[in-house]
Structure formats: C-alpha cells, structure tokens
Amino acid sequence: MNSLRRTLVLSLLGALVLVFALGGAATYRMAHGEIDALMDYNLRQFALSLRDRRFAGPNVAPPDESLDMVIQIWDDTGVRLYLSHPHTALPARAQLGYTTVTTSEGEWRVYSIPLLDHVIQIAQPMAVRSRLAADAALRTLIPLIALTPLLGALIWYLVGRGLRPLERLAREVATRRADSLDALPLTGIPDEARPLARALNELLEQLRHAMSVQRAFVADAAHELRTPLAALQIQLQLCERARDETTRAAALGELRTGLGRATHLVQQLLTLAREEPGEGIAARRERVQLAELARKSLADHAALARERGIDLGAESLDDGLATMGEPAALRTLAGNLIDNAVRYTPRGGRVDVSVGRDEGRCWLRVDDSGPGIPPEERERVLDRFYRPAGQVESGSGLGLAIVSSIAQRHEASVVLNASPLGGLRIAVGFSPAA
Incomplete structure (x- = not known):
C-alpha cells in the first residue's frame, strides 16, 4: 500500500538523519x-616548562602509559x-616549530624549541586528538539521537493532521450519490489541495454537461423516432x-419509403453516438490521403447522384495532402458531406468536391448549387436534429452534426460559407500529417 x-x-526522518550526520x-x-589549537598550545607550554631542568647525560625514562x-x-x-618512551617511531632529529610527522605508528604532532643549550621536542599522536574530537561530536549528537523516536511520533501526528483536509x-x-x-x-482546504479540488469540480461540471447532453440526445432521439414510427403505423x-x-401496392410503396427513412434515422443515430468525442475506445490513427478519401466517397454516392440527376464530380484534388486520423471516421465525415449536398441540391444541380491547402491546413471542401443556408443559421445546422425552416427534402438533421463530432475529435475546423456554385460550401480543415 502506497501511503502518503x-x-x-x-x-x-531520513532528512533529519542526514542533517544529524552532516x-x-x-x-x-x-x-x-x-x-588541535588547544593541544598545540599545551605542547608549547610543556616544552617551556622543561627549560630549567638539567640533564647530565643520556637518559631513557621508563615508559608511563598514562602519558x-x-x-x-x-x-x-x-x-x-x-x-x-623507548622504541618510539619518532625521528632522531628535531625540526624546530610545529610539524606533523607521519610514522609507522600513524601521524604525530611535534613541537620543537631550542632553550639555552638544549633542544626540547614534545610529540603527541594525532589519534588522541581525533578520539577527543569524536567523543565531543558524539556527546553533542547523543541527545538528538535519543529524541529521534519522539521526533518520529511528532512528525507522524503533524503529517496526519495536515492530511485531514484531504481525508475530508x-x-x-x-459519500456522494452517482x-x-x-x-x-473549497472552504477549509489548504492551498496545496485546492488545485485538486478545482480539478474535481471541473470534472464534475464536465460530467454534468455530458449527462445533460445525453439526456437531451435521448429525448430528441425519442421525439424524432416517434414521428416516423407513427407514420409507419398509419x-x-x-x-x-x-x-x-x-x-x-401504393400503400406498400409508402410503407417501404417510410421504413427506409426510419432505418436511415436509426443508422444516423447510431453513427452519431459512436462518433461522439470520448465515446468508446479511439481507433488507431493512420496517415490518410484526403484526395483518395474524396475519390472513394464520390464513388460511393455516384449512384445516388445519377438517380437524383445531380452532376457530382471533383474540381481539384491535391494528392500530396494527408492528415493523421481514423480512416473509417473520416470516410463517414466525407460521405455525410457529399450525401447532404446531393440530397438538398435540386434535380439538375451540381456538387463539386475539392482538396487543397490554405493557411497551413488541409481543406476538404464540398460545394453545391442548392438553396444554401442563411448566414444566421449556418452555425445551428451543426446541432443535432436541427433543420432550417422551409426545407422540402426530408431528413434527420443529423448529417452535419456527425460531421461536426468527427471533426472535433480530429481537432479539425468546420467552416460554412456561400458557394461559388450559388449554394452552400462546407469546408473541413485538418492539420497536415508530419
């Protein structure tokens, strides 16, 4: 368990131990x-204290272990x-002043001074000084080491107290319901935890919006399905x-047409639900050639265009333009753009598809010679189930909503303008593939 x-x-505690060690x-x-300073002073004082003593001849004193x-x-x-001290490892010659001599017994601190007709040398092992320094440092640290368990308990309590707002x-x-x-x-939450609380609030707001959109979608779908189902029953x-x-035979023909419309509406609803951003697992993105995508969509709708007497073709297709995306979803996007243009263009009209580059983006454009859409309604036609007033052709109002959803998932922009053919131009701009 990973406990904070x-x-x-x-x-x-590790930081305290490190601080104690340092x-x-x-x-x-x-x-x-x-x-060192004190012992050097003592060496000199000891040497000076021997200046008045008289030494008649060579003499080796018995060793005294306490000295x-x-x-x-x-x-x-x-x-x-x-x-x-006999058998000492010190050199037999003196170097005046303070020196540190390295011998087989370790380092020695030596002080030599000429006094009257004698040269006096006092030497002390450096190990003695190191031991005294270690004892002094240990005596300083022993109280801190003894207090370490108390510090641990105090830190445990204080950390727990500081984490209580997170526990709340x-x-x-x-304890919240779904x-x-x-x-x-946000009251009572420390500053360090406020970003987490704000992020949770943003997530809750997104969930609220998503649930609201879902409820609206279900209600709109039920309303839109009620009409074709009632017509089928009649x-x-x-x-x-x-x-x-x-x-x-005439009634069966009408029933067949109504079934086709209901089937198309259900298929559009399923497609829209599948293409909603964040729904399901995103497919692997691949390099998609926009010109090839347009050609396939034109071939898919060639029969529908002939049936409705529409001149469907390509104005210009740049084969060098590509984007990274989900091939199936982008084919649905292109198909809905062309299908929407063909269905709402009067018989004998024209629909042109083009792929080009402009302002650093790759654009897939569909132009038609249909009735167009007033500027004030162009943004609304991207909403689900919205149909401009005065539309004669039956439809579900979902085609462009699906286009907008797929474009949003691919971080593409959808622009609606007047077409040079007299109708509507819908352009989708993609980021070029690297």
Whole structure:
C-alpha cells in the first residue's frame, strides 16, 4: 500500500538523519580544530616548562602509559639526553616549530624549541586528538539521537493532521450519490489541495454537461423516432384496409419509403453516438490521403447522384495532402458531406468536391448549387436534429452534426460559407500529417 503519510514521515526522518550526520561531521571538524589549537598550545607550554631542568647525560625514562606525549631532549652537540618512551617511531632529529610527522605508528604532532643549550621536542599522536574530537561530536549528537523516536511520533501526528483536509475531501467524494454533481466546497482546504479540488469540480461540471447532453440526445432521439414510427403505423393500417391491389401496392410503396427513412434515422443515430468525442475506445490513427478519401466517397454516392440527376464530380484534388486520423471516421465525415449536398441540391444541380491547402491546413471542401443556408443559421445546422425552416427534402438533421463530432475529435475546423456554385460550401480543415 502506497501511503502518503508513511512516505512523508519516512522522508522527513531520513532528512533529519542526514542533517544529524552532516551536523555530526561539522561538529567533529570544529571540535578537531579547537582541540588541535588547544593541544598545540599545551605542547608549547610543556616544552617551556622543561627549560630549567638539567640533564647530565643520556637518559631513557621508563615508559608511563598514562602519558600520551613523547619527550626528547638533545644537547647542543646533538646527543640525546632524554627520551620519555623507548622504541618510539619518532625521528632522531628535531625540526624546530610545529610539524606533523607521519610514522609507522600513524601521524604525530611535534613541537620543537631550542632553550639555552638544549633542544626540547614534545610529540603527541594525532589519534588522541581525533578520539577527543569524536567523543565531543558524539556527546553533542547523543541527545538528538535519543529524541529521534519522539521526533518520529511528532512528525507522524503533524503529517496526519495536515492530511485531514484531504481525508475530508475523499469522504465528501466517496459519500456522494452517482447523480450528485454539485461542486465540492473549497472552504477549509489548504492551498496545496485546492488545485485538486478545482480539478474535481471541473470534472464534475464536465460530467454534468455530458449527462445533460445525453439526456437531451435521448429525448430528441425519442421525439424524432416517434414521428416516423407513427407514420409507419398509419401506412401499415392503410395496407390492411386496401380494397384492391392498386391501393395496396401504393400503400406498400409508402410503407417501404417510410421504413427506409426510419432505418436511415436509426443508422444516423447510431453513427452519431459512436462518433461522439470520448465515446468508446479511439481507433488507431493512420496517415490518410484526403484526395483518395474524396475519390472513394464520390464513388460511393455516384449512384445516388445519377438517380437524383445531380452532376457530382471533383474540381481539384491535391494528392500530396494527408492528415493523421481514423480512416473509417473520416470516410463517414466525407460521405455525410457529399450525401447532404446531393440530397438538398435540386434535380439538375451540381456538387463539386475539392482538396487543397490554405493557411497551413488541409481543406476538404464540398460545394453545391442548392438553396444554401442563411448566414444566421449556418452555425445551428451543426446541432443535432436541427433543420432550417422551409426545407422540402426530408431528413434527420443529423448529417452535419456527425460531421461536426468527427471533426472535433480530429481537432479539425468546420467552416460554412456561400458557394461559388450559388449554394452552400462546407469546408473541413485538418492539420497536415508530419
């Protein structure tokens, strides 16, 4: 279990241990420096205290284990008159002043001074000084080390107290009903947790909007399906009441047409639900040649255009333009653009498809010679189930909504303008593939 509280406590304790270690090292160095200065002073004072003593001849004193200093005295001819510790590893010659000598027994701090007709040398192992400095540093750290468990308990309590607002926020979210999408209160939340609370509120607002859109979609779909289903029921009743074959055949023809419209509406609803941003798992994006996409869509609608007497063709297709996208979804987009233009263009009209580059984007354009759409209604036709007033051709009002949804998922822009053919131009701009 990845506990934030435990992680913070262990991190803080680790930081304290590191600080203690660094403090101990600094204390050791400072104590060592002070002890060096004090011991050097003592060496000199000890040497000066021996100047009045007389040494008649060479003498080696028995060793005294309690004395951590070695004393050597020479006369003015270089004869050693006194040695406090036999078998010492110190050199047999003196270098005046303070020196640090490296021997087989380690480093020694040595002080030599000429007094009257003698040369006096006092030496002390550096290990003695290091031991004293370590003892001083340890005595400084022992109280802190002893207080470490108390510091750990105090840190555990304080971290837990600091995390209580997050626990309250978690309880607030956990105890909510699925349909409770009100914003979380920001009072009492620390500054560090406010970005999380604001992000949750933004997510709740997005969920509220998505549920509102979903409810509106279901209501609109039910309303739109009610009309064709009622018409199918009436046409079925007319078939049942037909008294002769001619009347029955006409009623069956109307029923077949109504079934086609209902089927088309259901298919459009399913397509729109599938193409909504964030619905399902996004398909893998590939490099899509827009010119090839346009050619396939033109071939798919060639029969419909011939049936309705529409001159359907390509004005200019740039084969060098491509975008990254979902091939199936982009084919649905292009198909809906062409299908919409063919259905709403009067017989004998014209529909042109083009692919070109402008202002750094790749544009798929569909122009028609139909009645067009007034400027004030061009943005609304991208909404679901919206149909401009005065439309003679039956439809579901979903074709351009599907186009807008797919374009939004591909971060493409949809622009509606007047067409040079006299009708409407719908252009979709894609980012070029790298």
